[in-house]
Each structure stands twice: as structure tokens, then as C-alpha cells.
Amino acid sequence: MKLEEHLAGHDQDLRELVLKIGEIGKVIHKGFASRQSVSDTQNVYGETQMALDKWADQVLIDGLRESGLVKYLASEEQPDVLEFEGSKSDIGITQDPLDGSSLIGVNLAVGTIIGIFRGSVLVPGQEMIGAMYVLYGPLTTLTYCLKKGVHEFVLDPNGEFVLQSEDIRIPDGKIFAPGAIRKKYLDGHLKWIEALEADGYKIRFSGSFVADVHQILHKGGVFTYPGIVGSEQGKLRLLFEGNPMGFIVEQAGGATSDGYRSLLSIQPDGVAHRVPIYVGGKKEINLINNINGGI
Numbered sequence: 001m002k003l004e005e006h007l008a009g010h011d012q013d014l015r016e017l018v019l020k021i022g023e024i025g026k027v028i029h030k031g032f033a034s035r036q037s038v039s040d041t042q043n044v045y046g047e048t049q050m051a052l053d054k055w056a057d058q059v060l061i062d063g064l065r066e067s068g069l070v071k072y073l074a075s076e077e078q079p080d081v082l083e084f085e086g087s088k089s090d091i092g093i094t095q096d097p098l099d100g101s102s103l104i105g106v107n108l109a110v111g112t113i114i115g116i117f118r119g120s121v122l123v124p125g126q127e128m129i130g131a132m133y134v135l136y137g138p139l140t141t142l143t144y145c146l147k148k149g150v151h152e153f154v155l156d157p158n159g160e161f162v163l164q165s166e167d168i169r170i171p172d173g174k175i176f177a178p179g180a181i182r183k184k185y186l187d188g189h190l191k192w193i194e195a196l197e198a199d200g201y202k203i204r205f206s207g208s209f210v211a212d213v214h215q216i217l218h219k220g221g222v223f224t225y226p227g228i229v230g231s232e233q234g235k236l237r238l239l240f241e242g243n244p245m246g247f248i249v250e251q252a253g254g255a256t257s258d259g260y261r262s263l264l265s266i267q268p269d270g271v272a273h274r275v276p277i278y279v280g281g282k283k284e285i286n287l288i289n290n291i292n293g294g295i
């Protein structure tokens with residue numbers, strides 16, 4: 001089944017939006033071969049932007065502005081929320097145009113992550129009406145959730161997204177993807193990691209959040225990029241990474257946490273809000289919440 005058919009039954013603006021982001025994803029993927037240089041600018045997090053980060057950001061901004069579907073757009077690569085005048089819809093978007101972009105040079109999987117709201121995006125993630133990501137790996141896939149299941153499509157040789165997995169549910173699994181530096185782990189986090197290790201969990205961490213969470217969505221287990229000594233809020237961003245991927249995993253029967261509560265319950269203090277991230281199975285998320293609650 002084609003993506004367009006699968007979207008039947010959702011609001012027209014949301015259908016158009018998902019299809020549009022799929023089209024923009026195809027354009028972004030084509031830029032990988034020729035745009036790998038490092039730019040001379042930094043984003044609001046002090047990270048050097050790749051030429052590709054900036055380019056992909058602009059391709060999304062231009063495409064979504066032209067579509068007339070989006071009113072508010074917040075991007076990992078922009079300091080402020082953009083507002084598009086004359087939009088025919090009230091959709092708010094968050095975008096990480098390229099997640100894992102440092103891996104393109106070594107040909108590992110990267111992706112585009114999108115959160116979808118009605119109106120403002122500076123609200124807790126539980127207000128999201130949808131989320132999606134395009135993953136550029138050996139295959140290009142598009143995963144979307146508009147609160148009626150999590151569904152995955154694969155780009156076929158004709159350039160069409162066709163259904164690959166419907167109603168994905170996160171299974172039990174024993175993979176963990178632990179980011180950051182072990183010697184800087186906080187007490188609760190270290191206890192939790194040691195419990196997973198004692199239980200036979202196996203490490204799989206690529207450096208691309210979207211790819212790592214995608215794997216866990218299919219195979220079970222848990223991704224974490226925790227707060228650490230000297231960086232208690234961690235590295236990853238609530239709006240652009242934690243919330244959209246967390247929304248998808250929660251809708252697939254999994255759970256999220258900042259170590260204490262669901263990521264989706266957190267009121268962002270601005271576009272650049274960083275947060276410790278735990279995304280995966282309910283069992284693993286309950287365990288970190290319980291360990292921290294008992295400390």
C-alpha cells in the first residue's frame with residue numbers, strides 16, 4: 001500500500017504534511033554526496049554546523065513555508081520559532097533536519113525527525129498530534145504516527161513510499177544504547193546501567209539517535225543519553241529529539257523518561273531545552289524511575 005492511501009481518514013492538512021515531508025526527505029537524501037563539508041557557523045548549542053545541516057534545514061523551511069500547511073516552525077538549527085504568515089493551517093512543527101549528521105561522512109544511517117502540533121510548539125510533548133521520521137540507511141524509510149498506530153514505509157525503486165510494517169509495537173528486547181561518558185555517570189544512572197548489564201543487555205550505540213531508537217522500536221530495549229556530572233541536562237534536545245521519537249515509542253507501547261517522569265510531560269523552557277533521555281520499553285523506563293525515586 002502506498003503512503004497516500006494509508007493516510008486516508010486523517011485530516012487533509014496532516015495527510016498533505018506527511019506526504020510533503022516524505023518528498024522533502026527524498027531531496028535531502030540526494031544532497032548527501034555533494035554537501036559534506038563543515039560550515040564556519042555554530043548552532044545555538046555551540047555545535048559546528050555541517051553544510052548539510054544548514055542546507056537540509058533550509059530545504060525543509062522553504063518546502064514547508066511554500067506548502068502553506070505550517071504556521072509555526074522550530075528547528076534545531078534555528079535560535080527562534082519561525083512563524084509563517086498566511087498559512088492555511090495552524091500546524092506547528094519541530095524539526096531536527098539531520099540527526100546524526102556527523103555520521104554521513106562514514107556512511108552510517110542518519111535521519112530527519114519531525115514533531116507535529118496544532119498551534120504552539122512550546123508546550124509539553126503530550127500535546128503533540130503526531131510525529132514522524134525519515135531514516136536514510138541502506139534503505140530510506142518513513143515512519144509516522146498520527147495517534148492511530150505507528151507505521152513504517154520503505155522507499156521503493158520507483159521513488160514511492162510503500163507500507164513495510166503496520167501498527168508497530170515495541171517488543172521485549174535486551175539491547176541498550178548508552179550515550180555519554182561512563183566515568184561521569186550520576187549514581188542512579190550507573191546503578192541502572194549495572195542492572196541492565198547484569199541482566200545480559202548488549203550495547204548498540206551508533207551516534208545517530210534516530211537510527212538507534214528505530215532499532216529499539218523494532219528489537220526492544222532502551223536508548224539513553226543521560227545527564228552527567230558537569231552536564232546534568234545531558235546533550236539531546238527535548239523539542240527536536242526526545243519528544244518526537246519519544247511520542248512514537250510511547251504510541252508503540254513503550255515509554256520515555258528524563259530519569260523521573262515521561263519526557264512528554266515536561267514543559268519546555270525554550271526551543272533549546274536539553275534533557276536527559278531514556279526511550280524504550282516500559283520495563284527499562286520503570287526501572288530508572290524507581291532507582292532515581294529511591295535515591
Ligand code: AHG
Nearest residue numbers: 098099100101102179207208209210
Ligand atoms: P545531531 O546530529 O542532530 O546534532 O545529533 C547528534 C546526537 C544524536 O544523534 C546522538 O545520539 C548523539 O548526538 C551522539 O552524541 P555523542 O557524539 O556524544 O555520542
Ligand code: MN
Nearest residue numbers: 096099100241
Ligand atoms: Mn539531533
Ligand code: MN
Nearest residue numbers: 076096098099
Ligand atoms: Mn541535527
